[in-house]
Amino acid sequence: MPKKNQKQETFIERVSRLKLSNEQLLDAYVTMCTIRQFELMADKLYAMGKVHGTMHLSAGQEAVAVGLSLAVRKDDYFINHHRGHGHFIAKDAEVNLMMAEFMGKDTGYCRGRGGSMHIADFTSNSLGANGIVGGGIPHSVGVGLALQMQRRQEIVITVFGDGASNEGVFHEALNMAALWKLPNLYVCENNKYGMSMDIANAAAKLPIAQRAEGYGIPWSYIDGNDLLTVYETMRDAVAHIRSGEGPVLVEAQTYRYFGHSKSDRNLYRTKEEIEDWRNTKDPIQRFRVELVEIGLLNEARIEEIDRETLKVIEAAVAFAESSPEPDPATVMEFVYA
Numbered sequence: 217m218p219k220k221n222q223k224q225e226t227f228i229e230r231v232s233r234l235k236l237s238n239e240q241l242l243d244a245y246v247t248m249c250t251i252r253q254f255e256l257m258a259d260k261l262y263a264m265g266k267v268h269g270t271m272h273l274s275a276g277q278e279a280v281a282v283g284l285s286l287a288v289r290k291d292d293y294f295i296n297h298h299r300g301h302g303h304f305i306a307k308d309a310e311v312n313l314m315m316a317e318f319m320g321k322d323t324g325y326c327r328g329r330g331g332s333m334h335i336a337d338f339t340s341n342s343l344g345a346n347g348i349v350g351g352g353i354p355h356s357v358g359v360g361l362a363l364q365m366q367r368r369q370e371i372v373i374t375v376f377g378d379g380a381s382n383e384g385v386f387h388e389a390l391n392m393a394a395l396w397k398l399p400n401l402y403v404c405e406n407n408k409y410g411m412s413m414d415i416a417n418a419a420a421k422l423p424i425a426q427r428a429e430g431y432g433i434p435w436s437y438i439d440g441n442d443l444l445t446v447y448e449t450m451r452d453a454v455a456h457i458r459s460g461e462g463p464v465l466v467e468a469q470t471y472r473y474f475g476h477s478k479s480d481r482n483l484y485r486t487k488e489e490i491e492d493w494r495n496t497k498d499p500i501q502r503f504r505v506e507l508v509e510i511g512l513l514n515e516a517r518i519e520e521i522d523r524e525t526l527k528v529i530e531a532a533v534a535f536a537e538s539s540p541e542p543d544p545a546t547v548m549e550f551v552y553a
C-alpha cells in the first residue's frame with residue numbers, strides 16, 4: 217500500500233482530503249462512545265452475575281471497528297472473532313438484541329444460545345464471531361469464493377487477533393485468497409497480547425502484516441488508535457479489493473484495557489503500561505480533542521453524548537432484563553447433525 221506522509225497535515229486538512237462530512241465524523245465519535253459504554257456496562261453486568269460464561273471486552277480498540285465500518289458498505293460480509301462486540305455495534309447491530317444475547321434471553325440475536333462470543337446476524341451479513349481462535353479465517357476463503365463466483369460487488373472482511381495470526385489456518389487462507397484473487401480484507405487487530413503472551417515473544421518477525429509479502433498480498437501496519445488512519449487505510453484497501461485485484465492485509469496496532477477475559481488478573485503486563493495507553497493513546501480521547509479543535513464538539517455536547525449513549529445502553533439492559541428466557545422445550549431447535 218502506498219504510504220502517505222500524514223505528519224505535516226493538520227486534522228482539518230486531512231478531513232477535507234478524505235472528504236469526510238461533519239455528520240460522518242460525529243457519527244463515528246458517537247459510535248465509539250457507544251461501544252465504550254457498552255463494554256463498561258457488560259463488565260458491570262458480568263460482575264453482578266447477570267452474564268454467564270465469559271466475555272472478551274474491546275474497550276481501547278474502538279477506532280479499529282469504527283474506522284473500518286466507515287470504509288466498507290453495510291452489506292459487505294463480516295467474519296468476526298471473540299473480541300467482537302465493537303465490530304458488531306459499528307455494523308449497526310441492535311444493542312438491545314446484543315444485551316439480550318449476553319443474558320441468554322430468547323430475544324437475543326441467537327435466541328440466547330450464543331452469548332457474547334458467538335453473535336451472528338445473517339440478515340445484516342454478519343456471519344458470526346467465533347470462540348475458536350482463528351476459526352473464522354478459513355471460512356473467509358469460502359465466503360470470498362462464493363462472492364467471486366456470483367460476481368457480486370460485496371467483499372468479506374475478516375477480523376482476528378495477533379495471536380490468531382500464528383495459526384496455520386492464517387497462512388493457508390491467505391495463500392488461497394491470494395491465488396484466487398478473492399475479495400477479502402483481512403484485519404489483524406494487534407492488541408499486543410494473545411491471552412497473556414506478548415506478541416514480541418510469539419512472533420519471529422514483526423510487523424505481522426509483513427507476512428503478506430509471502431503471498432504477494434499488499435499490506436499495511438498502522439496506528440489502530442487513530443480513527444482517520446484506520447479509515448484511510450481501509451478505504452484504500454477496499455478500493456483495491458473491489459477492483460478485483462485480490463485480498464489485502466491490514467494490521468492495526470491497538471490495545472485492550474480490560475484483561476483478556478473475565479478470569480484474567482493482568483499478571484503479564486504492568487499497570488504503567490495500561491495507564492500509558494489509557495492516558496496518551498486512547499482512541500476516543502484523541503478523536504475528541506481533534507473534533508473540539510475544529511469546533512465540532514464542545515464540553516456541553518461531549519457531556520450530552522455521554523449521557524445519550526449511556527441511556528441507549530441502559531435501555532438495552534432494561535430490554536434484556538424484561539425479556540423471557542428461552543423455553544427449555546426448544547433446546548433442540550437450531551441443532552444440526
Ligand SMILES: Cc1ncc(C[n+]2csc(CCOP(=O)(O)OP(=O)(O)O)c2C)c(N)n1
Pocket residue numbers: 272298299347348349350376377378379380381407409410411476
Ligand atoms: C484454537 C484455540 N486455541 C486457544 C484458545 C484459547 N484462547 C482464547 S482467546 C486466545 C488468545 C487470542 O489472542 P488474539 O488472537 O491476539 O486475540 P485477542 O484475545 O488478543 O483479541 C486464546 C489462546 C481458543 N479459544 N482456541
Ligand SMILES: [Mg+2]
Pocket residue numbers: 377378379405406407408409410411
Ligand atoms: Mg491479541
